[in-house]
Amino acid sequence: MSNVRKDYFSEDFVLFTNEKSTKISNLKKLVNKKDCPYCPGNEHITGPADLVLISKEGTLAKLADEPEDYVKDWTVRVILNKDAIVNPDEEKIFTDYPQYSEPAIGYHYVVIMSQKHTVNVSEIDSEQWTNILTTVQDKARWLYAQKHVSYVAMYMNHGLKAGSKVEHPHLEVVSLPTVPPVIESEAKFMKKPMREKGICPMCDIIKEEESSKRIIKKTNSFLIFAPWASKHPFEYWIFPRQHEVSFVKSTQKGISELSEIIHSSLESLIKTLGVVSFNLIIHSSPEKKTSKQIHWHIEIYPRIETKTGLEMSSNIYTNKILPENAAKELAKNIKK
Numbered sequence: 001m002s003n004v005r006k007d008y009f010s011e012d013f014v015l016f017t018n019e020k021s022t023k024i025s026n027l028k029k030l031v032n033k034k035d036c037p038y039c040p041g042n043e044h045i046t047g048p049a050d051l052v053l054i055s056k057e058g059t060l061a062k063l064a065d066e067p068e069d070y071v072k073d074w075t076v077r078v079i080l081n082k083d084a085i086v087n088p089d090e091e092k093i094f095t096d097y098p099q100y101s102e103p104a105i106g107y108h109y110v111v112i113m114s115q116k117h118t119v120n121v122s123e124i125d126s127e128q129w130t131n132i133l134t135t136v137q138d139k140a141r142w143l144y145a146q147k148h149v150s151y152v153a154m155y156m157n158h159g160l161k162a163g164s165k166v167e168h169p170h171l172e173v174v175s176l177p178t179v180p181p182v183i184e185s186e187a188k189f190m191k192k193p194m195r196e197k198g199i200c201p202m203c204d205i206i207k208e209e210e211s212s213k214r215i216i217k218k219t220n221s222f223l224i225f226a227p228w229a230s231k232h233p234f235e236y237w238i239f240p241r242q243h244e245v246s247f248v249k250s251t252q253k254g255i256s257e258l259s260e261i262i263h264s265s266l267e268s269l270i271k272t273l274g275v276v277s278f279n280l281i282i283h284s285s286p287e288k289k290t291s292k293q294i295h296w297h298i299e300i301y302p303r304i305e306t307k308t309g310l311e312m313s314s315n316i317y318t319n320k321i322l323p324e325n326a327a328k329e330l331a332k333n334i335k336k
């Protein structure tokens with residue numbers, strides 16, 4: 001049973017997944033290589049994958065596991081998460097303000113990014129990132145065709161400090177019944193200048209940052225920079241330089257250039273900070289509500305500090321590292 005409860009005062013909501021066990025030790029346990037459900041040979045633990053990418057003589061094929069018959073030598077596997085935060089067959093119970101709640105209907109997929117069980121994600125090369133990202137696009141496209149899907153969240157939690165309980169590199173693709181407040185607020189920021197002047201304010205920001213001290217790298221189609229008001233030390237964002245609203249609709253050419261830039265940026269991050277926990281989040285326009293459009297991008301938050309009382313209580317962040325200094329380090333360590 002999962003449900004969404006809305007805050008008394010704000011638009012913030014909380015997803016309750018109602019774990020059967022309230023034992024804290026179970027909630028905090030990290031799964032390492034010894035009993036990793038995502039490692040090759042352990043496919044039976046996760047159950048059949050509904051999408052398996054395999055590479056055969058240089059071409060990729062999409063397959064699916066049969067019950068008790070698992071595809072071997074896979075490149076990427078997509079499974080339903082056993083600890084899903086949303087479920088497709090949730091009971092349709094709604095309650096009203098001030099105890100507003102709605103059923104958390106949706107699908108929670110895990111994309112197992114590689115056969116390699118590694119905490120150093122720079123070992124995942126750009127070619128593999130292309131396989132991963134096209135699989136994510138595939139799954140997101142399918143999700144947007146389903147009922148009760150307002151938004152598809154695509155994100156990676158890596159390391160215990162980033163909220164991941166499994167070391168093995170994986171990405172999550174989760175359909176949500178509501179557009180997340182962060183996307184709502186980005187879309188709101190975009191709306192007025194887009195409607196009144198036909199100008200994308202995020203395009204303007206990118207142009208400014210291209211010649212700022214916060215630039216990390218620029219390629220033909222992408223810009224990596226540390227944002228002006230970085231919430232986390234060494235936070236950086238990856239933006240398409242041309243106006244594009246949808247990651248899901250990004251072309252093969254775009255995805256392969258993006259893969260190179262993700263790979264080299266993570267390599268630089270690890271060179272700079274060592275193996276580190278991080279979140280990687282894709283912000284893309286909801287494919288269903290055309291009025292809520294953003295300029296899609298990726299945000300990466302290294303998690304070297306824990307949230308303090310100020311952050312938890314007032315949403316005011318403190319950051320010891322200026323983005324200009326973070327960008328300088330990351331730029332120095334990134335492959336030219």
Ligand SMILES: [Zn+2]
Nearest residue numbers: 036039117168
């Ligand atoms: Zn593993």
Ligand SMILES: [Zn+2]
Nearest residue numbers: 200203243295
């Ligand atoms: Zn734009």
